[in-house]
Amino acid sequence: MNDNDRPDQDRPHLPGSGEERLSPSPYPGSADPGSPQRVDELEKRFSVEKQLDLSEKSYSQGQLVRRRFFRHKGALISLGVLVGILVLSVTSIGWGPVPGWWGKSYLTGATVLDGGRPTLSLWPPSLGEHPFGQDNTGKDYFALTMRGAQQSLTIAFTVGILSTLIGTLVGAAAGYYRGWVEAVLMRMTDLFIVIPLLVLAAVVAKIAGGGIWALALALSILVWTGLARLVRGEVLSLREREFVTAAEAIGSSSGRIIFKHILPNTIGTIIVSATLTIAAAILLESALSFLGYGILPPETSLGLLISQYQTAFTSRPWLFWWPGMFILAIALSVNFLGDGLRDAFDPRQNRSAD
Amino acid sequence: MLQFILRRIGISLFVLWAGSVLLYILTINSGDPLEDLRESRAENRDQLIASRVEAMNLDEPWYVRYWMWFTGASKCLVLQCDLGTSRGGGDINSMLVQAAGSSLRLVTLATALAIVLGVTMGVLSAIRQYSGFDYAVTFAAFIFFSLPVFWAAVLLKQYGAIGFNDWIADPTVSTVTTLLIALVFGLTVSAVAGGDMQRRLISFGATTVVLFAVVTYFDSVGWWLRPALGLPLILLLSLAAFGLLLMLTSGLRNRKVITAGLVTIAIGTVLYFVVGPMMEDPSWGLVFALAAISVVVGVGVGFALGGYERRTAVWVSVGTALAFGGFVFFDELLRNWGTFVDKTGRPISTIGSGTPGFSGNFWEQIWNWGTQLILPTIVLTVISLASYSRYTRSSMLETTQQDYIRTARSKGLSDRVINTRHALRNALIPITTIVAFDFASLIGGAVVTERVFGWSGMGAMFQAGLDTVDPNPVMAFYLVTGTAAVLMNMLADIAYASLDPRIRR
Numbered sequence: 001m002n003d004n005d006r007p008d009q010d011r012p013h014l015p016g017s018g019e020e021r022l023s024p025s026p027y028p029g030s031a032d033p034g035s036p037q038r039v040d041e042l043e044k045r046f047s048v049e050k051q052l053d054l055s056e057k058s059y060s061q062g063q064l065v066r067r068r069f070f071r072h073k074g075a076l077i078s079l080g081v082l083v084g085i086l087v088l089s090v091t092s093i094g095w096g097p098v099p100g101w102w103g104k105s106y107l108t109g110a111t112v113l114d115g116g117r118p119t120l121s122l123w124p125p126s127l128g129e130h131p132f133g134q135d136n137t138g139k140d141y142f143a144l145t146m147r148g149a150q151q152s153l154t155i156a157f158t159v160g161i162l163s164t165l166i167g168t169l170v171g172a173a174a175g176y177y178r179g180w181v182e183a184v185l186m187r188m189t190d191l192f193i194v195i196p197l198l199v200l201a202a203v204v205a206k207i208a209g210g211g212i213w214a215l216a217l218a219l220s221i222l223v224w225t226g227l228a229r230l231v232r233g234e235v236l237s238l239r240e241r242e243f244v245t246a247a248e249a250i251g252s253s254s255g256r257i258i259f260k261h262i263l264p265n266t267i268g269t270i271i272v273s274a275t276l277t278i279a280a281a282i283l284l285e286s287a288l289s290f291l292g293y294g295i296l297p298p299e300t301s302l303g304l305l306i307s308q309y310q311t312a313f314t315s316r317p318w319l320f321w322w323p324g325m326f327i328l329a330i331a332l333s334v335n336f337l338g339d340g341l342r343d344a345f346d347p348r349q350n351r352s353a354d
Numbered sequence: 355m356l357q358f359i360l361r362r363i364g365i366s367l368f369v370l371w372a373g374s375v376l377l378y379i380l381t382i383n384s385g386d387p388l389e390d391l392r393e394s395r396a397e398n399r400d401q402l403i404a405s406r407v408e409a410m411n412l413d414e415p416w417y418v419r420y421w422m423w424f425t426g427a428s429k430c431l432v433l434q435c436d437l438g439t440s441r442g443g444g445d446i447n448s449m450l451v452q453a454a455g456s457s458l459r460l461v462t463l464a465t466a467l468a469i470v471l472g473v474t475m476g477v478l479s480a481i482r483q484y485s486g487f488d489y490a491v492t493f494a495a496f497i498f499f500s501l502p503v504f505w506a507a508v509l510l511k512q513y514g515a516i517g518f519n520d521w522i523a524d525p526t527v528s529t530v531t532t533l534l535i536a537l538v539f540g541l542t543v544s545a546v547a548g549g550d551m552q553r554r555l556i557s558f559g560a561t562t563v564v565l566f567a568v569v570t571y572f573d574s575v576g577w578w579l580r581p582a583l584g585l586p587l588i589l590l591l592s593l594a595a596f597g598l599l600l601m602l603t604s605g606l607r608n609r610k611v612i613t614a615g616l617v618t619i620a621i622g623t624v625l626y627f628v629v630g631p632m633m634e635d636p637s638w639g640l641v642f643a644l645a646a647i648s649v650v651v652g653v654g655v656g657f658a659l660g661g662y663e664r665r666t667a668v669w670v671s672v673g674t675a676l677a678f679g680g681f682v683f684f685d686e687l688l689r690n691w692g693t694f695v696d697k698t699g700r701p702i703s704t705i706g707s708g709t710p711g712f713s714g715n716f717w718e719q720i721w722n723w724g725t726q727l728i729l730p731t732i733v734l735t736v737i738s739l740a741s742y743s744r745y746t747r748s749s750m751l752e753t754t755q756q757d758y759i760r761t762a763r764s765k766g767l768s769d770r771v772i773n774t775r776h777a778l779r780n781a782l783i784p785i786t787t788i789v790a791f792d793f794a795s796l797i798g799g800a801v802v803t804e805r806v807f808g809w810s811g812m813g814a815m816f817q818a819g820l821d822t823v824d825p826n827p828v829m830a831f832y833l834v835t836g837t838a839a840v841l842m843n844m845l846a847d848i849a850y851a852s853l854d855p856r857i858r859r
Contacts, residue, residue, distance in 0.1 A: 190369045193790050193843055194836040195377060198798030199816065203377065203828075206384045206820060283502055287802055290504045291817065303502070310508050310806070324505040331500035339496070 065268075068344040075340020078333030085330060089149040092142070104130075104140035106147040107298060112138045118318050133318045135309070145322050148302040151295060152330065155216045155285045160278035162220035167227030168270055172258050174228065175235025185232065189225045197222065201284055202293045210296035215288075219281060227273045234266040268345030275338035279331045286327050302327045355851060362847050366840040374427075377832050378420050378825055387412065387441065387823040410441065410824070423829055430833070437833070441824040449815060449827070454834045457804065457811035460727060461796050464734035465789070465842070468796075471735065472742025473785065478546055479743065480750035480781075481773060487545035491743060498740035503799050507733045507806035511704050514729055519700040525578035527569060536566040580692045583685035585626065588678070592619050595677035599670045602774050610661040611670050618655045618671040622648075622678035633686045635715045641683065648675040690717035701725050705808040730803045737799055738792050745788055750781040779853060786850040790843035797835045 059067065069075060094100030104110075112134050118141070119128025132141040174182040192200075201222055208214035238244065239262065247257050263270075286303030288294035295301040302323040309319035386392070387410060391403050406412070411419050426436035437446035479488040527535075540562035547557040572578065583591070596615045604611045629644060652672030660667030695701050697714060702725050712722050753759065754777050762772050801813035812831050819827030 187369060187372070190365070191373050191376070193794050194366075194370050194373045194839050195832065196794045196798035196801075196835065196839075198795070198801060199832075199835075200377070200380075202801075202816075203380045203384055203820060207380065279500065283500070286502050287504060290502075291802065291805065293820075303504075306502070306505055306508070310504075313508060313512055320508065324502065324509075327502050327505065328497075328500055331502075332496060335496055335500050 065344045069340055072340035072343055074336050075343075078336035078340070081329060081333040082337065085149060085326070085333075086153060089146045089153065092146045093150075095150070102143060102146070104143045106139060106143040106300065108139065110134070110138035110140070112136070132322045133316070135319060136312075141319065141322065144300055144305060145302070145326060148300050148305050148323055149326050149330070151212055151299065151301040152282050152285055152303075152327070155212055155219070155301075156278045156282040156330075156334075158213070158216035159219045159223060159281035159285075160274050162217070163224035163277055163281075164227060164270060164274040166220065167224035167273075168231055168263065168266075170224065171228035171231025172235050172263060172266075175232040176239055176254065176258055176262065182232065185225070185228055189229050192225060198284065198287060201288060202291060205288050205293045210294075210299075212295060212299070212301075215285070215294060219284060223277055223281065223284070227270070227277065230269050230273055231266055234269055235262055238262045238265055268341075272338055272342045272345060275334060275341055279334040279338065282327065282331050282334070358851060359844070359848065362844060366843060370836050370840055373836060374424070374829065374832060375420065378423065378829060379416060381820065381825045381828045382416060382419070382823065384820065385823040389823075406441070409439075409443070419825070423825065427829070427833060437830045438826040440819070440827050441822050446826050446830045450830045450834065453810065453812045453815050456809060457800055457813065458834070458838060460730050460734065460803075460811070461793070461800050461838070463727065464731050464738065464796055464800075465793055467731065467735045468738040468742055468792070469785075469789065472739045473746045473782070475739070476743040476746025477750055477773075477778060477781070480747045480754070482546060482548050483751065485545055485548060487542065488747075490545070491747075495740040495744050498736050499744075501737065503733065503737055503802045504806055506736065507730070507803050510729055510733055511806065514732070515702040515704045518702050522578065522695060522701060525576075527573045527578075529570075532566055532569045532573070535569060536562045539565050579695065581688040583681060583688060585623070588626070588681045588685055589619065589623065591681050592622065592674060592678040595681075596670070596674045599673045601770060603666050603670055604663065605768070605770060608663055608666070610659055611663060611667045614656050614659040614667040614671045615674045617659060618652055618674045619678060621651055621655065622675060622682075625651075626682060629682070633682070635717075637716065645676065645679055648672075648679040651675050687717050687720060690715070690721065694718045694721040698722075698725075702728065704729070730800070730807050730809070733803050734796055734799050738796055741788065741792060742785070746781065746785055749784050750777060753777045753781040756780075783850060783854045786846045786853065789846040789849075790839065793842040794839050797839065 090100075092100045092102040093104075093106060113129065118131060118133035120131035130140050130142065132145055135141055135144065170181070170185055174185040201219060204218040204222060205215055208218040235258075244257060244261055247261050252261075285294055285301065286306070289301045289303030290307040292307070295304055297304070305323040306320060306327075309316070313320045388403055388406060391399060391406065394402070396402065411422065414422075423438060426438055429436055435447055437450065439445055440449070475491050479485075479491040482488055540558045543561040544554045544558035547553065549557075596619065600606065600611065600615070606612070625647075632640065649672055652675035653668055655675075656668030656671035657664060694714065694717075697718065698712075701721070712719075714722065754773075759772060759776055762776050767776075797812075800811070801816060803809075804811045804813035805817070812834060815827045816831040819825070819831065
């Protein structure tokens with residue numbers, strides 16, 4: 001705040017300056033205190049409120065968040081990488097009946113050329129016949145990896161969306177109504193202290209039986225507890241705020257209070273947590289497929305590819321590197337994205353102030 | 355406090371029981387236990403099916419089978435466990451004893467290492483916020499977060515184990531490698547030391563030169579095959595440990611504490627010559643007895659010389675005495691490395707949780723045990739290191755923004771006192787709650803890691819049980835890991851209560 005912003009009465013009234021308030025009239029130097037222009041000017045002069053500078057643009061909450069997010073370079077780059085992988089994996093081999101631009105299928109074998117060595121070369125840039133190489137039955141490894149990435153992303157996003165829905169609803173109900181819903185929720189989160197998530201997920205995934213949708217559903221009903229706990233914590237503090245009391249006083253229903261007044265205030269926590277759930281789901285799915293409880297052949301996933309070819313590491317390392325790098329790239333970019341979103345929604349720990 | 359702990363134990367036991375019911379139901383419904391027999395073409399197929407139904411009580415409803423397991427398992431309270439038999443007829447009790455030892459050792463070691471390293475890294479990166487070190491730690495933490503456990507394990511197996519074994523056959527370090535090691539350490543130390551340009555340059559230069567000289571010297575005398583510390587290095591390292599303890603407690607002001615620590619080191623040096631011959635081939639009993647003697651010496655010296663700050667002096671001298679003893683132990687351990695390498699040839703094993711039929715003296719047994727453990731431990735530590743360092747960093751940053759830290763600064767306390775006495779202790783409180791969750795996820799990670807390294811531990815037992823739809827091994831796995839997790843949780847709660855007095859009310 002510079003000196004010009006300060007209301008006049010804060011200034012020292014120097015003797016003899018004409019402002020020492022010794023004049024008989026409360027409005028010094030005024031000939032006609034009653035004129036409207038005069039009142040306006042006086043209000044400005046004696047107002048204790050800070051004058052708003054209307055020439056500067058003001059931003060809504062959403063705009064602020066967006067601005068902060070777009071200033072986070074790491075998050076932007078990872079968003080680019082994630083979208084790139086998504087587009088690459090969907091367009092290259094196509095999705096369902098829609099064909100892609102990459103001619104080879106991940107299901108059909110072929111003769112193994114040059115020991116299945118990858119033909120990708122960075123300089124001169126060329127893809128060659130099999131950019132990621134071939135596996136031992138001659139299947140194109142690029143197509144396999146793309147299919148694996150498709151499956152992993154599908155599962156991760158489904159788990160992210162479903163578990164966020166469940167977690168938000170249960171967390172909000174537990175925080176708002178307290179009582180038995182809360183008790184059940186807290187004991188369920190305690191359960192994951194005694195049974196490791198991976199172990200429970202392995203058993204449930206085995207029941208689900210290897211299809212991707214069943215697996216996604218099975219994982220969703222397990223991973224929502226973390227988000228539910230976070231939402232519950234936020235709701236617990238929000239429900240004591242004045243605006244909730246006000247809404248109660250005018251007779252709003254509980255559902256309206258939860259969905260219209262409380263949940264919009266927790267949107268930051270929910271989005272960030274959903275992102276991190278997606279990253280965790282990718283790792284969980286690949287670990288399960290690696291152990292043999294996730295996706296089963298002839299379908300494929302990144303974890304399954306690593307599991308199938310881990311013994312080939314010394315002879316044909318590319319069979320091991322490509323799917324691993326894709327898991328790492330996806331998980332890393334989703335995690336960075338989550339970090340950027342967290343900074344955007346909750347800038348308290350951030351260096352750039354606005 | 356007691357009431358608090360008792361209530362926590364009660365809740366934990368309830369959750370443990372509820373988890374066992376859930377896991378039992380899920381496991382017996384995860385498939386068809388007779389699948390392999392139904393598909394078989396053996397002549398006595400029906401008879402085999404009948405006998406398996408009989409053995410696994412498949413004709414009983416689930417609650418009867420659960421009750422049978424539960425009554426057997428509850429005898430564990432009087433130390434007479436009866437965990438039943440596996441589908442193949444093996445006795446679960448004896449399987450469990452073998453498996454549990456190696457797995458719990460792995461998970462506990464990884465937890466301890468991850469807490470110590472992760473908290474240290476988190477605190478340092480919070481103190482040097484927005485420095486190169488901070489960015490490096492943050493980036494590394496993100497990589498570790500996103501690393502698939504099994505992938506990292508296979509990579510480490512390839513480069514860590516096979517690479518090291520190839521190198522130890524003819525251990526020399528090239529000048530370029532030496533320079534690289536020295537530069538990396540120099541950069542790290544100068545980034546952590548911070549300060550102005552001059553201070554950074556000095557710390558960078560000094561570390562690089564010292565490390566380069568040390569590695570070159572080690573290389574020229576063939577230290578990699580016949581390593582040892584010797585008394586001078588033991589003294590130097592103990593002084594370093596003593597310095598660290600001083601930094602964390604009283605600083606250099608208090609002469610009495612410094613005297614106590616130095617006297618402890620002097621007594622240790624004398625005892626080194628007395629005890630030395632006994633350490634040739636000791637037993638664990640002797641080692642623990644010696645550790646107890648170090649503690650007694652530390653308490654005695656601290657009490658006698660501490661003066662008005664007796665408590666601090668006792669802590670510092672006990673810490674110094676234990677550090678000195680630890681280095682003596684480590685020195686003797688290193689001296690046996692050469693014979694161990696000669697015996698095994700390729701020391702770091704990539705498969706199995708123990709060399710079958712290995713025999714050697716006390717130290718070689720430790721090496722044998724350690725070289726099996728090292729790779730899985732590194733994998734698990736690295737994975738959970740990430741969350742500890744991130745949580746500690748944010749918790750520490752939040753704490754240092756509190757008003758009482760500003761008050762402490764404004765009354766002129768040094769950064770050291772503020773960071774160690776005011777900030778760190780309060781920043782550690784939220785960390786304790788993560789320990790419980792992290793321990794559970796480490797057990798999950800251990801299942802995967804054990805598979806990559808071919809251990810016949812708890813993970814293999816769980817997987818075998820699940821693959822054959824046999825609840826008994828799965829429940830035995832759960833009984834051990836769940837109880838360990840509950841104990842860990844309880845330790846974390848007690849740590850929480852001792853750090854935060856408000857909770858004891």
